[in-house]
Amino acid sequence: MSRFAQHEPTLPLQGRVRGALAFPDQTRFLPAMISDAPVLQQTSEPAESAAPSRLARYARPMLGILLPLILALAWELVVWLGWSNGRLVPPPSRVFATITELARSGELVPHIAATLWRVGLGFAFGVIAGTVLGAISGYWSLARRLLDPTVQALRAIPSLAWVPLFILWLGIFETSKIALIAVGVFFPVYLGVMGAILSVDRKIVEVGRTFRLSGFAMIRRILLPAVLPAYVVSLRVGLGLGWMFVVAAELIGASEGLGYLLLDGQQLGKPAQILAAIVIFAILGKLTDWLIEVAAAPFLRWQDAFGRAKGA
Amino acid sequence: MLALDRVSKTYPNGVQALARFSAEIKQGEIVAIIGGSGCGKSTLLRAIAGLDSASAGTVTLDSEAIGSPHAKIGIIFQEPRLLPWLSVADNIGFGLADLPAAERREKVARALARVGLADKAQAWPRELSGGQAQRVAIARALVPQPEVLLLDEPFSALDAFTRRDLQDHLLDLWADTRPTLILVTHDVDEAVVLADRVLVMRPRPGRLFDQIEINLGRPRDRNSPLFENFKRSVLTSLDRSLDRNVPDRDATQGPGQAMWW
Ligand SMILES: Nc1ncnc2c1ncn2[C@@H]1O[C@H](COP(=O)(O)OP(=O)(O)OP(=O)(O)O)[C@@H](O)[C@H]1O
Ligand SMILES: [Mg+2]
Numbered sequence: 099m100s101r102f103a104q105h106e107p108t109l110p111l112q113g114r115v116r117g118a119l120a121f122p123d124q125t126r127f128l129p130a131m132i133s134d135a136p137v138l139q140q141t142s143e144p145a146e147s148a149a150p151s152r153l154a155r156y157a158r159p160m161l162g163i164l165l166p167l168i169l170a171l172a173w174e175l176v177v178w179l180g181w182s183n184g185r186l187v188p189p190p191s192r193v194f195a196t197i198t199e200l201a202r203s204g205e206l207v208p209h210i211a212a213t214l215w216r217v218g219l220g221f222a223f224g225v226i227a228g229t230v231l232g233a234i235s236g237y238w239s240l241a242r243r244l245l246d247p248t249v250q251a252l253r254a255i256p257s258l259a260w261v262p263l264f265i266l267w268l269g270i271f272e273t274s275k276i277a278l279i280a281v282g283v284f285f286p287v288y289l290g291v292m293g294a295i296l297s298v299d300r301k302i303v304e305v306g307r308t309f310r311l312s313g314f315a316m317i318r319r320i321l322l323p324a325v326l327p328a329y330v331v332s333l334r335v336g337l338g339l340g341w342m343f344v345v346a347a348e349l350i351g352a353s354e355g356l357g358y359l360l361l362d363g364q365q366l367g368k369p370a371q372i373l374a375a376i377v378i379f380a381i382l383g384k385l386t387d388w389l390i391e392v393a394a395a396p397f398l399r400w401q402d403a404f405g406r407a408k409g410a
Numbered sequence: 411m412l413a414l415d416r417v418s419k420t421y422p423n424g425v426q427a428l429a430r431f432s433a434e435i436k437q438g439e440i441v442a443i444i445g446g447s448g449c450g451k452s453t454l455l456r457a458i459a460g461l462d463s464a465s466a467g468t469v470t471l472d473s474e475a476i477g478s479p480h481a482k483i484g485i486i487f488q489e490p491r492l493l494p495w496l497s498v499a500d501n502i503g504f505g506l507a508d509l510p511a512a513e514r515r516e517k518v519a520r521a522l523a524r525v526g527l528a529d530k531a532q533a534w535p536r537e538l539s540g541g542q543a544q545r546v547a548i549a550r551a552l553v554p555q556p557e558v559l560l561l562d563e564p565f566s567a568l569d570a571f572t573r574r575d576l577q578d579h580l581l582d583l584w585a586d587t588r589p590t591l592i593l594v595t596h597d598v599d600e601a602v603v604l605a606d607r608v609l610v611m612r613p614r615p616g617r618l619f620d621q622i623e624i625n626l627g628r629p630r631d632r633n634s635p636l637f638e639n640f641k642r643s644v645l646t647s648l649d650r651s652l653d654r655n656v657p658d659r660d661a662t663q664g665p666g667q668a669m670w671w
Contacts, residue, residue, distance in 0.1 A: 301487070301489065301491050302491060302493060304461060304487075304491070305491050305493070305504075307461060307479055308459060308461065308479050308484070308485050309479070309504060309505045310478075310479050310480075310481065315507075319504075319507075320493070323493070323495040324495075326495075397495075399534075400494055400495045400496075400534050400535075400536070401494075
């Protein structure tokens with residue numbers, strides 16, 4: 099279980115991009131950078147004339163699927179030819195059959211629902227707490243001096259170290275799981291919000307001052323829009339950690355959920371079931387991340403992003 | 411009338427940026443402020459804008475003391491400082507939030523047409539050239555119809571052609587409502603083209619050194635001998651303000667030398 103602890107976020111203070119880059123394994127949170135050319139060689143305007151070609155539009159996402167597809171087919175072939183019995187590493191067809199079997203028996207939906215419910219609640223609590231405290235720390239320097247050292251100290255604790263305490267305090271059931279997920283989501287959101295507020299361009303705040311915006315108007319018309327891009331990134335990072343922690347929480351003890359499927363598969367020696375759960379985790383993780391991206395897109399149209407999220 | 415009475419500014423780090431600066435500027439007058447780098451020009455402008463308060467002395471507009479940003483005073487910075495999340499039209503209307511939407515739209519449309527960017531109303535700021543962006547900034551500052559417009563090196567980041575274009579444009583816009591213009595510049599040419607009066611400042615601590623009235627009608631011919639004369643007297647004063655010897659004739663000719671930094 100200690101390997102989860104290694105994924106503990108090490109967000110440096112401030113800095114929206116630095117914040118995101120501190121997760122080298124989470125580069126998918128920077129989808130706008132995905133493009134054919136090396137990032138630094140891209141022009142600020144993507145070659146619009148080349149893009150409308152239908153081939154290019156569908157071929158590029160397909161390119162990413164190519165490698166896993168070839169590997170899967172190759173493995174399928176190896177097992178089919180009898181070169182391997184595929185017992186420990188079941189071929190894709192058997193994983194797929196397991197998923198449909200789980201679905202037909204009516205087990206799958208409750209498992210997915212249980213996990214989604216935990217992630218959703220934990221994410222909601224973590225985001226609310228992270229946003230409120232991050233905003234207070236970012237906006238009010240006295241609060242930052244008071245609050246931030248404590249939060250930073252707590253952040254240094256690997257979040258899974260809380261598990262025994264949470265179980266003692268909150269019981270083995272849902273509450274402790276949701277608390278653990280919320281803790282995982284809290285820190286990136288807190289740091290993201292605080293860093294974003296601290297790095298709002300003073301020059302633009304000055305524009306608000308020359309038009310004599312009141313405190314509230316300043317927040318609504320200057321601060322919120324300026325902070326939003328970094329906030330969305332921190333939400334996506336937080337969601338990624340939420341998915342990570344739901345697995346940890348469900349491995350510790352659960353009678354349903356995708357994490358339970360993992361554990362059950364291990365104990366009963368059903369690797370196909372483990373892989374099935376992993377595939378579903380991947381799909382759900384990508385899907386929920388995409389939902390945040392889509393929900394935020396209308397508010398971020400103004401951004402001068404590389405390649406304008408086309409490759410995403 | 412805008413009255414500056416012994417305005418001084420000492421920054422918390424002890425730098426005395428401005429010492430007893432006094433001047434009176436008539437309504438509708440165009441004043442250029444010129445001086446060596448670090449002589450307190452920006453500090454002065456920010457004090458007039460109410461963005462920073464003076465350590466001593468007073469700024470009064472029509473006998474009203476200015477201590478914080480005022481509705482009758484607008485400012486344009488060296489960078490356009492457009493809000494990247496608002497369209498060009500919404501940027502221009504930023505200071506008109508109190509007006510009913512219809513009236514705001516109409517004023518914005520008129521301002522857009524006036525600065526020649528009607529076709530860019532729905533563009534994002536990042537899609538504008540530097541000159542276009544600065545025109546939007548000018549429109550944004552002018553559309554609430556300030557009585558005083560402060561400009562801190564507004565054209566210094568632009569190429570010579572665009573700069574000239576915008577100087578003419580600014581005079582054009584100024585003629586609509588004739589606000590008081592106070593323009594900080596590094597460009598002697600720009601000062602003489604635009605200003606009724608040039609104030610020369612001297613550094614350490616920043617203070618008023620000299621005033622030169624530019625008694626030229628408008629529009630001004632940048633190539634006339636009279637224009638050259640005014641340029642030379644501004645340059646001479648500037649050089650004396652920096653304790654340098656008056657340069658020889660050749661050095662003050664040619665457009666390249668007009669930008670003396
Ligand atoms: N926020 C600040 N804190 C401390 N010192 C400052 C601050 N802003 C300016 N100064 C100092 O005050 C002096 C005047 O600065 P100011 O920006 O007004 O000069 P300026 O005439 O506008 O120069 P430039 O032509 O280079 O823009 C300088 O010596 C500068 O170092
Ligand atoms: Mg300056």
